[in-house]
Amino acid sequence: MKCAACSREARDNTYCELHARAYERITETYDRWKRAMEISWKEYLSEIAKNPLTGEWAREVAEQLIKAEKEVDVENG
């Protein structure tokens, strides 16, 4: 199975090893953002996706997560 963010082989059914690490970083860092300000998961993802300091793999994962959430929203009407 392919990684959801690139064309590499997925390690754990979703991401390749490189993007899996970026995903871990995104989930870990969300707690620090929540302590810093009131922010929802969706807002957080869009903030880090547009931040120029965000690493390339982390941005790719954030963009993929935003896209996936949008698809879920469409499915749920």
Place this chain on the structure above:
Amino acid sequence: MASVEKHTLIITEKPDAAQRIALALDLNQGAKRNQHDGVPYYTAKRDKEILVVPALGHLYTVAGESCGRDRYPVFDYKWVPRYVAERGADRIRTWLKVITELAKDADTFIDACDYDLEGSIIGYCILKYACGNKEKVSKRMKYSTLTKEELEKSYTELLPHLDFALIEAGQTRHEIDWLYGINLSRALTAVTKNSSGTYANLSTGRVQGPILKFLVERERSVRSFVPVPYWRIRAQIEICGRLFEAQYEKQVVESNSEARSILSACKEKNAQVKSIETRQFRQPQPVPFDLGTLQNEAYKLFGYTPRRTSSIAQRLYLDALISYPRTSSQKLPSTIDYKAVLRNLNKIQQYRSLAAELLAKPELKPHEGKKDDPAHPAIYPTGNPPERILDSAESNIWNLVVRRFLAVFSEPAIRQSMKIQIDIDGQSFHLNGMRTLEEGWLRFCRPYGGSEEILLPAIKEGQQISVKKVILEDRFTNPPPRYNPASLLRKMEKTEIGTKATRADIIQTLYDRKYIRDDRMIVTDLGLEILEVLRIHCPKVISVKLTRDLEERMDKISQKDEKREDVIASVVETLKPILEGIKENEKEIGERLTNAARKARLDERIIGPCLICRTGRLLTLYSRKTGKRFVGCSNYFKGVCKTSFPLPQKGAIIPLNRSCRQCGWPTIQIRTKGRRSWILCINSKCPSKRERRQRIEMRSMQQRST
């Protein structure tokens, strides 16, 4: 060139050193330059005739016993002339022939190559193989500068024999590096070739693997980095009519609500000086340069890569301007005649007053560092003035070395720090100042190594201060910094892998193999993939500990605490299972590396995004009809976009990953050998080009009218 009377034959590492030694040893200071088959050598007259013949660096190298360039594993090797093992080294054949002829009529042999690992092997191999086993009867010249005085002293106080332990350690290092390099690089290249049928120049080595690991670890941290917001609060205050910025006591405020409550607490409030703390301290002189610190300083001040600094320093050494640069020492032993060096520097206008000041001191004692090197002292100037006009880079490095040498004999600087604690309605802010009370060594290093001066006005505890405004800054944490050539070199030194002579070259190899790019080192996908393959299939090859242990064992050979055969046998035992593992997984490794190499080749051709279709990428393409290169959109092949631009037909194209300020299209750099590189916007209708054309036309019209 044949002479009846027997002569002394001196072997040097480089032609420049041969000339200097001949000139220094000739009693009439008129050494004669000879040439045979294009090989220069010098004749000096002393008690008897002395012939000084140079090498061209290494004339011998390690090569496999049997033929076959793709075969691995290979564990049988021998030392051979370089022309046997390397393409394009035919000149070495003539060179060795001339040395052999000159050796025939010699009765005394002296190795005068640089006194270090590499120099010792160069001299040893020539004496053993080209001169016919003269290594055991040869004497050794040991010197750290190419000045006449030191060379004469070194000739009259010859060491009775070569340093065989050092030679053995050096040979072992070359043999082990060959075993690692040839086997692993051949394995990687072969599996890729077997998988795709195309050749890709892939390599790794004993030191290259662990360094790539450092870089990849940092690359992963950077690419997975997620910034976190924080806030910084500053208060702009007025003291004696001047504005200053005081920092809030907490450098980082982690919560937005906390930051805003501090801000509102300070709003429109006045401040009071709570306390003033001053501290006087000594800032000690710098220590003398070893190669690593010189490379670091040159990168910091002038942006020179470690390799460039090393080669400039080598040129200055061959010009007898500085001592031997490939040293780890930060010590200047008392055997160096400091006063003589200072007296010489006193004759050079720009150093006159500083040298005179030091000469007036009753005692000259250098401020030394911890690092030592048994072969050479720290880098120091000889005091000789340049015999030719130095280019700006050479001049910078020479000036840096001279000023550092002067500074180590001067006095510590005395500085004073001041910390003013300011209270704004219960919130604490700091104002930090710094000033120099006694300049000491700082004067000697000027214009380098300047110190920051933040002068604060006279102020008293309890004094009321007006707050102009309080500023809240939104900030984000930064990703870890990427390595640059200097910081990577420091890392290699700290982890004790590689040698002072090889570190800069290994960094260059990573660039040459396209594993990394840019000054702020970015690991390419090819570099990431190579490391991933090594991590999975041969983790020992990238183990820093294993490499360091091996370095220690090789050092022990030079101290006669370890046997060369044992170290090599253990390396072979380490490599055997690794190479078998690669063979077993050839298909998987081959596919991964083929894809990565293919992607790397494609990436090299990508110039930037297409601004017309917005989905394609602009690539360097070649016309089937004319063979000329041009820029085209990747969507052309899908029939979507026909964007194309012409390209200069000569020179290497380097994508700059930057958009043109005028039109937004990607920019490239054209590098042509021997010419200055130039930056170009690929858009042929870019306004910048129109302006340039107009300027040229105007100029030519003006010229015509005059």
